[in-house]
Amino acid sequence: MQEMKKKNRKRMRHWYVPFLFLLPHLIVFVCFNLFPSLAGIYAAFTKWDLGKAPQWIGLENLKTIFTDQSSLFYWELRWGLRNTCLFVLIAVPFRIIVPLLLAAALNSKCPGYKLYQTIFYLPALLSLSVVMGAWNYMFNTNYGIINNFLGLGNLSWTKTVPLNWAAIIIITVWWGTGSNMVIYQAALAGIPADILEASRVDGANCVQRFFRIVLPAMKYPISYTLAMSMIAEFNVWGQPGMFNKGGPVVEIVNGFARNSNMMLMQYIRDAGFQGAYGSNPGIASAMALILGCIMVVVSLIQVHLMQKNS
Amino acid sequence: MEKRRTKMLQKRNLSAWLLSMVLAVIAVCWIMPVVAGAFTSFKSNLEVKMFARDLNLIPHNWTLENYEYVVNYPTLSIYKAMGNTVIVCIVSIVLTLLLCTMSAYGFERFEFKGKETLFWTLFTLSSIPNVVALVPQYTFYTWLGWIDRLPSIIAPTVADVFYIFLIRNFMKGIPKELEEAARIDGAGELKILALVEAPLLKPVLTIVGIFKFSGAWNDFLWPSIAITTPTHSTITPAIRLLNDSYGGMPERLLAGCMLAMLPTLVVYLVFRKQFLKGLDVGSGVKG
Amino acid sequence: MEVNFWSLFTGDDGVTMDAIVKQFNDEHPDIKVTHIAMEATSDLYVKLPMVAGDDNQAPDLAVTHNNYIPYLAEKGAIQPIDPLVEGFDNLTRDHFNSVDMADYDGKRYGVILDFPSAVVYGNKALIEQYYPEMIEDYVVTWDEIYELGDRLAADNVIDQIKPLVGSFARNDVLQTFVTQGGTYSEDGKTLALDKEILKKAQGEWKNLYDKGYFMEEDSDAMGMFAMGESVFVTGGTWNLNMVNTYGLDYIMLPCVQYDTNNVITYAAAHTFVMPQRNYTDEKKQAVGEFISWFEDHAMLWAEAGSIVAYKEVAESEAFANLPQAMVDKVDTRHWCPTFLYSSVCDATISSFGFQSVYGHMTLDEYADAVMSKIEAEIEAQK
Numbered sequence: 001m002q003e004m005k006k007k008n009r010k011r012m013r014h015w016y017v018p019f020l021f022l023l024p025h026l027i028v029f030v031c032f033n034l035f036p037s038l039a040g041i042y043a044a045f046t047k048w049d050l051g052k053a054p055q056w057i058g059l060e061n062l063k064t065i066f067t068d069q070s071s072l073f074y075w076e077l078r079w080g081l082r083n084t085c086l087f088v089l090i091a092v093p094f095r096i097i098v099p100l101l102l103a104a105a106l107n108s109k110c111p112g113y114k115l116y117q118t119i120f121y122l123p124a125l126l127s128l129s130v131v132m133g134a135w136n137y138m139f140n141t142n143y144g145i146i147n148n149f150l151g152l153g154n155l156s157w158t159k160t161v162p163l164n165w166a167a168i169i170i171i172t173v174w175w176g177t178g179s180n181m182v183i184y185q186a187a188l189a190g191i192p193a194d195i196l197e198a199s200r201v202d203g204a205n206c207v208q209r210f211f212r213i214v215l216p217a218m219k220y221p222i223s224y225t226l227a228m229s230m231i232a233e234f235n236v237w238g239q240p241g242m243f244n245k246g247g248p249v250v251e252i253v254n255g256f257a258r259n260s261n262m263m264l265m266q267y268i269r270d271a272g273f274q275g276a277y278g279s280n281p282g283i284a285s286a287m288a289l290i291l292g293c294i295m296v297v298v299s300l301i302q303v304h305l306m307q308k309n310s
Numbered sequence: 311m312e313k314r315r316t317k318m319l320q321k322r323n324l325s326a327w328l329l330s331m332v333l334a335v336i337a338v339c340w341i342m343p344v345v346a347g348a349f350t351s352f353k354s355n356l357e358v359k360m361f362a363r364d365l366n367l368i369p370h371n372w373t374l375e376n377y378e379y380v381v382n383y384p385t386l387s388i389y390k391a392m393g394n395t396v397i398v399c400i401v402s403i404v405l406t407l408l409l410c411t412m413s414a415y416g417f418e419r420f421e422f423k424g425k426e427t428l429f430w431t432l433f434t435l436s437s438i439p440n441v442v443a444l445v446p447q448y449t450f451y452t453w454l455g456w457i458d459r460l461p462s463i464i465a466p467t468v469a470d471v472f473y474i475f476l477i478r479n480f481m482k483g484i485p486k487e488l489e490e491a492a493r494i495d496g497a498g499e500l501k502i503l504a505l506v507e508a509p510l511l512k513p514v515l516t517i518v519g520i521f522k523f524s525g526a527w528n529d530f531l532w533p534s535i536a537i538t539t540p541t542h543s544t545i546t547p548a549i550r551l552l553n554d555s556y557g558g559m560p561e562r563l564l565a566g567c568m569l570a571m572l573p574t575l576v577v578y579l580v581f582r583k584q585f586l587k588g589l590d591v592g593s594g595v596k597g
Numbered sequence: 598m599e600v601n602f603w604s605l606f607t608g609d610d611g612v613t614m615d616a617i618v619k620q621f622n623d624e625h626p627d628i629k630v631t632h633i634a635m636e637a638t639s640d641l642y643v644k645l646p647m648v649a650g651d652d653n654q655a656p657d658l659a660v661t662h663n664n665y666i667p668y669l670a671e672k673g674a675i676q677p678i679d680p681l682v683e684g685f686d687n688l689t690r691d692h693f694n695s696v697d698m699a700d701y702d703g704k705r706y707g708v709i710l711d712f713p714s715a716v717v718y719g720n721k722a723l724i725e726q727y728y729p730e731m732i733e734d735y736v737v738t739w740d741e742i743y744e745l746g747d748r749l750a751a752d753n754v755i756d757q758i759k760p761l762v763g764s765f766a767r768n769d770v771l772q773t774f775v776t777q778g779g780t781y782s783e784d785g786k787t788l789a790l791d792k793e794i795l796k797k798a799q800g801e802w803k804n805l806y807d808k809g810y811f812m813e814e815d816s817d818a819m820g821m822f823a824m825g826e827s828v829f830v831t832g833g834t835w836n837l838n839m840v841n842t843y844g845l846d847y848i849m850l851p852c853v854q855y856d857t858n859n860v861i862t863y864a865a866a867h868t869f870v871m872p873q874r875n876y877t878d879e880k881k882q883a884v885g886e887f888i889s890w891f892e893d894h895a896m897l898w899a900e901a902g903s904i905v906a907y908k909e910v911a912e913s914e915a916f917a918n919l920p921q922a923m924v925d926k927v928d929t930r931h932w933c934p935t936f937l938y939s940s941v942c943d944a945t946i947s948s949f950g951f952q953s954v955y956g957h958m959t960l961d962e963y964a965d966a967v968m969s970k971i972e973a974e975i976e977a978q979k
Contacts, residue, residue, distance in 0.1 A: 021416030025409040029469035040442030072973030110326040119337045125574040127528030127546045130567040134347035141815040145346050248957045257966035280977045281445045288442040299437040303430050359820035
């Protein structure tokens, strides 16, 4: 009894202790991450000539991109959102399934698994320029590896419509598999071997084992990687941009041209931060705000699901 | 009984080898882009153009001219750039591990009102696309006087909430008894974290370290804006300078890419044993 | 005295400039020029306005394209260059070709280094074989290109050898645009882009392609030229070093023209400009020294493949022996449209490339889409 009292007193005396642990990170986060982000959100409500102070214009930018059909940015918001959402819906499932299968295969510790693990993880170590440099070379129309080794002649991966999407999906999945795979491997290794052994003795085959034992144990890593992958792919701009600059024009609306695989983040960067079209951080931030809202909503849904699971 | 066991073992061995062969085929395709890029970096421009006609992956005339170009290219100062990147990586990793581990400990091992709300709020706030912050960040760092210097690259990346999440989950799998014992013995919380928890966290910390390393090494968007002077730059944005104004010389860019990629590969291979050990130990990411 | 010098010379040009800067520093122990190169549109033109007026951040000297001078001037990033060139005899206006390329609003904003020009490279052996007369006047016209195509077709080699291929869509369209009288603006401040000329500019390439005389989409034009699969390839003076490695007997001529008597080459001008900041008298003197010394030694720059602007060098014997001197053999006007928003126009035309040539849009749709995008982006700037 005396000892318990002592313990409680010790705990209560230091109620502020958890906050001491949280504080360093919070300070850095608020200063260097939150504050600039909030300033960026503020920018969405301004007209900002770089080099001068921003001017508050309230909801003007948002009104333009939501209602003004004669504005280029109205269309860019729509096309960008549509393409980005489509991209996320296709790329993310592959970014979960492919590493899951590979991790399961590697978990069997078959001959050479250590070498395969290194090879599969390798792309995750590469930067965007390296990835695009290598893959542009693979997909090149004239002297690319893919066309020449598969005998496809002069097939244009960059300018033919379903192919350009296929190409950027392939590149994205190749690039993103490594990090997810490693997380799944860790989780798989954590499944006690005797449970798997017991089920094998009971006569369950590979597929049944997979769905009844493995998958449920992987709920957390899968939801974690799902969240991370979605965030990464909502932000995509490098692959579609550096592969074919947005792709061939596929539609004309109101005199504006829509490119096949232009993502919202590309439109945002072009509008705000490129220097080529001049700079309009106001409109760009407004579009980024919309994208951000959608991502936050998606995040919240996932958080809710993850909390329900734990 | 013996016969059945041997037969089962044989069957298992056969299926293991089959799996290995399937994986081998996948692995060859998987590594192809990097291998092709590597071979191309040893080709002259003419050979690159000739590829479509003679399909020679392996160079006829191995040449080091692209690498010479990259290494000697004065404005790039490749050694300086690598050096800067190493500094950025090491500092980023140390700071991230410190901040995130402390934070994860605070969230996981203590109870207080609003704990989960605070955590998930942080998590959600982190998902705001960072392009929103680019212009204000530039103004902010100019005001701080950090523009064109390494701290401006390190600061935005250190307070990563997702690593807190990862470490927290790992901690869930560590039994509390060890800490309880240390606490009863009168040890302060910081000591507990450093001496008791941290060693047990080695696997996940290695994973975070490696993720953070390649993240910092390959970080491109913000550093290319924040740093003007090439001698202050990190390697990945600096590589862009190699491409002449209109593209058309992929072999040079690829030579630069190969050089830029080498250190991450070396770090991974050096720490791979730790990495794999961490995965094997088994107390991985649990629910 | 330290001089901070920002330029857009990445790649090979950067190597050359670094060597020139080093030589200057060696010969002038009291002045140290530090050369920093960066990408033009995504870097230099974003940073110059951002650091304008800040004496700690702004460079002392910069090299930009002349068609960005209106934009940078209006943003307050640069100032008229007269203070820097005062007192240097060799930097007065009459020492330079096409000196008006660096003017804006009646003031002189820059000193020109060279004209990165759109040119064609021709495979002399193939020209000799099929149509030797076409280069006798040192000008290639569109009529001659079509005639060359006809002759190749008559010889049944048209599938293997094309008369002309294009290596850079943006410049290719702009060439046919300016050679047909196109411009972005009359006064430099308001948009005055003739849609019809734009249509004809893209249309010429479409015509060539429809006849089977042009390359397939996304082809490696330089590669085709290197392999002898095309008689001519469009390019720029900046491709000179690369073309040299192909080991061909080649000739460099102005880009394809419509009128032999009115040769216009699409060319910007690399220009020394004076960033917006405070200068001490010593600093002004040092910067001026460098510019003056550079122009005197412009032959070094020319040897790397540029068409220099400094008359003393451009009209010298030594220069006449360089491959790029061919481009100036006839009376050529190097020119590009300068306009407050020329970057918007360039970028838009660049992003639309050859979309209409390969049938992704009709010519009318193309012209409309380019115009609406340009107008929208300009509106957003105001």
